[in-house]
């Protein structure tokens with residue numbers, strides 16, 4: 391048994407470059423105890439994900455606003471329809 395880490399170089403699953411194991415972050419529960427992406431790819435991914443998270447948040451806010459507007463319009467239409475029916479019913483019964 392060697393005291394040296396058996397993995398000295400590793401190929402990054404993302405950029406496909408072979409890098410020294412120091413270029414990979416530690417990760418439990420894997421055979422070689424290393425991340426499958428190098429640290430460069432990891433930080434690039436985090437950056438990409440942050441900006442896409444922001445894009446998603448902007449899109450979600452727009453969707454929520456559109457949904458609320460549609461719901462409000464629908465509710466108003468229902469209320470108007472109800473009011474019209476109610477008025478017609480009252481008139482039919484001679485209540486107005």
Ligand SMILES: [Zn+2]
Pocket residue numbers: 402403404405406407427428429430431432
């Ligand atoms: Zn990489």
